[in-house]
Amino acid sequence: MSVSMSISEKLLARAAGVDAVRPGEFVTCKLDLVLANDITAPIAIDQFYEMGGREVFDRDKITLVADHSTPNKDIKSAQLVKKMRDFAAVQGLPNYFEGGGCGIEHILIPDEGLALPGDVIIGADSHTCTYGAVGAFSTGVGSTDAGAAMATGETWFRVPAGLKFVIEGSLGKWVGGKDIILYTIGQIGVDGALYKSMEFAGSAVRNLPMADRFTICNMAIEAGGKNGVIAPDATTEEYVKPRATRAYEMLASDEGADYEQVFAWKAEDIEPQISFPHLPENARGLSEVGEVNIDQAVVGACTNGRLEDLRIAAGVLSGRTVARGVRCIIIPGSHDIHLQATREGLVETFLSAGCMVSTPTCGPCLGGHMGVLADGERAIATTNRNFVGRMGHPGSEVYLANPAIAAASAVAGKICGPDDL
Amino acid sequence: MTRGKAHKYGDHVDTDAIIPARYLMTTDPDELAEHCMEDIDIDFVKKVQPGDIIVAGKNFGCGSSREHAPIAIKAAGVSCVIAANFARIFYRNAFNIGLPIIEQPQAAAEIKVGDELEVDIDNGIIRDLTGGGEWTFSALKGPVADLIEAGGLVNLTRSKLGADG
Ligand code: SF4
Numbered sequence: 001m002s003v004s005m006s007i008s009e010k011l012l013a014r015a016a017g018v019d020a021v022r023p024g025e026f027v028t029c030k031l032d033l034v035l036a037n038d039i040t041a042p043i044a045i046d047q048f049y050e051m052g053g054r055e056v057f058d059r060d061k062i063t064l065v066a067d068h069s070t071p072n073k074d075i076k077s078a079q080l081v082k083k084m085r086d087f088a089a090v091q092g093l094p095n096y097f098e099g100g101g102c103g104i105e106h107i108l109i110p111d112e113g114l115a116l117p118g119d120v121i122i123g124a125d126s127h128t129c130t131y132g133a134v135g136a137f138s139t140g141v142g143s144t145d146a147g148a149a150m151a152t153g154e155t156w157f158r159v160p161a162g163l164k165f166v167i168e169g170s171l172g173k174w175v176g177g178k179d180i181i182l183y184t185i186g187q188i189g190v191d192g193a194l195y196k197s198m199e200f201a202g203s204a205v206r207n208l209p210m211a212d213r214f215t216i217c218n219m220a221i222e223a224g225g226k227n228g229v230i231a232p233d234a235t236t237e238e239y240v241k242p243r244a245t246r247a248y249e250m251l252a253s254d255e256g257a258d259y260e261q262v263f264a265w266k267a268e269d270i271e272p273q274i275s276f277p278h279l280p281e282n283a284r285g286l287s288e289v290g291e292v293n294i295d296q297a298v299v300g301a302c303t304n305g306r307l308e309d310l311r312i313a314a315g316v317l318s319g320r321t322v323a324r325g326v327r328c329i330i331i332p333g334s335h336d337i338h339l340q341a342t343r344e345g346l347v348e349t350f351l352s353a354g355c356m357v358s359t360p361t362c363g364p365c366l367g368g369h370m371g372v373l374a375d376g377e378r379a380i381a382t383t384n385r386n387f388v389g390r391m392g393h394p395g396s397e398v399y400l401a402n403p404a405i406a407a408a409s410a411v412a413g414k415i416c417g418p419d420d421l
Numbered sequence: 422m423t424r425g426k427a428h429k430y431g432d433h434v435d436t437d438a439i440i441p442a443r444y445l446m447t448t449d450p451d452e453l454a455e456h457c458m459e460d461i462d463i464d465f466v467k468k469v470q471p472g473d474i475i476v477a478g479k480n481f482g483c484g485s486s487r488e489h490a491p492i493a494i495k496a497a498g499v500s501c502v503i504a505a506n507f508a509r510i511f512y513r514n515a516f517n518i519g520l521p522i523i524e525q526p527q528a529a530a531e532i533k534v535g536d537e538l539e540v541d542i543d544n545g546i547i548r549d550l551t552g553g554g555e556w557t558f559s560a561l562k563g564p565v566a567d568l569i570e571a572g573g574l575v576n577l578t579r580s581k582l583g584a585d586g
Pocket of ligand 1: 067068105106301302303361362366383
């Protein structure tokens with residue numbers, strides 16, 4: 001009889017070329033994709049050559065994205081991007097993204113069909129766990145691991161124990177994937193899934209569009225998780241089919257798969273969540289927020305810079321005006337999203353409401369550029385981290401939320417929901 | 422055997438605290454070291470002496486994948502990090518670049534700021550020369566042991582690539 005496995009275990013077993021794996025076991029897996037960005041690639045490239053690497057293991061399986069400081073914010077960042085660009089040229093990498101083809105890696109890569117169901121992926125960026133939303137095993141590593149993987153096409157993993165989150169029921173108005181994941185992190189803490197796999201299931205997850213599923217898996221790392229994953233279904237297939245240029249395989253967890261723990265949330269219990277400074281686990285329901293004035297609102301980042309997110313924000317901002325004294329910054333997650341948002345009139349809605357619309361970049365999410373906070377300033381943001389100094393001065397504060405709440409807060413000048421306007 | 426003073430921090434020290442993103446526009450270890458721990462301990466760089474040891478609570482190194490974090494710590498002269506446990510990407514990164522890290526929750530809890538510590542990595546012993554405590558930790562197994570043996574992932578991969586080609 002074959003062993004019952006979770007989807008994460010199946011993905012690792014396949015890539016390791018074995019029939020079954022068990023939590024705690026070490027495996028060496030063949031990789032379908034290795035990625036890095038303008039911050040992490042430069043070190044990975046140095047290490048690649050230092051290791052004696054000459055050619056990458058497979059040109060089609062390396063993706064390099066200039067997103068953190070793009071368009072280059074200063075000479076130093078330009079040098080980093082140049083290094084990555086030169087490496088891509090020398091190695092003949094077709095999937096190098098910069099300039100007008102650019103986007104935030106975790107939005108761009110699945111949209112380009114580069115992360116597919118059945119894949120095992122590593123990336124020199126912690127939010128590489130995002131691609132679990134298409135049914136891949138995907139996790140973040142550092143630059144040296146990425147450099148070695150670019151040379152060898154493989155890496156080692158310790159098979160993680162599984163945590164399963166079953167969310168049943170119907171989500172309320174203004175509640176989405178962001179709230180499910182902030183709520184989950186609020187319940188289990190920022191190390192609640194340390195070294196573990198997080199699988200999301202249940203009717204509330206099944207009914208979510210891909211955008212929300214990406215948001216959920218994106219923040220698995222914020223609970224310490226190794227990967228986040230959602231078993232692919234018809235919604236996934238509808239998303240990947242037109243994008244894929246190679247074969248893919250949709251796997252699901254077996255009935256008898258073993259999890260270290262299973263958590264059950266009721267969708268009706270989840271209101272829009274706000275994570276207070278300085279940890280994502282400080283999540284509170286909107287009704288418990290109280291009076292929190294803001295100086296800046298940001299809609300964007302790999303969590304919530306998708307077209308669906310911009311539509312929600314535009315729906316709230318339409319016919320309204322951003323409060324005096326508040327900077328409202330909208331950052332489409334990729335060039336294509338920016339174009340589509342322009343075609344749909346969303347950009348005009350934002351500009352009319354007094355928002356600023358940036359070209360795609362990570363920018364303020366990591367306190368890089370395009371909206372850095374001063375001492376004592378406070379932002380509400382659809383980003384994924386609110387650590388000390390994350391968006392600028394160590395004395396500034398970041399509150400995490402979904403796009404509807406961020407947009408409504410921009411109008412009110414304080415944290416609130418669209419129904420409070 | 423390494424010896425140094427303990428610099429102590431709490432739980433969930435994130436990589437933005439270890440090296441803020443505003444300093445990531447360089448890959449130079451010495452430049453990174455100048456800003457190590459800046460946002461949670463502005464004086465760290467002034468206080469730290471070669472060989473000193475960072476002691477912290479749980480989930481040390483959580484957050485971003487930036488390898489700049491263990492690089493900054495190592496370049497600042499820190500000889501090893503003792504914590505209750507580590508975030509997983511930081512854990513891999515530290516071994517990959519040859520920064521010794523030790524999971525010892527009891528030692529992490531009991532060591533006090535400024536204590537003089539002696540760490541015998543080969544034999545798995547931490548001694549608190551000031552407080553008198555002594556704790557053991559076991560040798561690592563699996564791929565991490567291979568990494569330590571080889572002296573980091575660069576060496577390990579170099580020998581792999583050499584053997585292959
Ligand atoms: S948007 Fe923020 S979290 Fe996402 S990849 Fe960029 S810096 Fe990292």
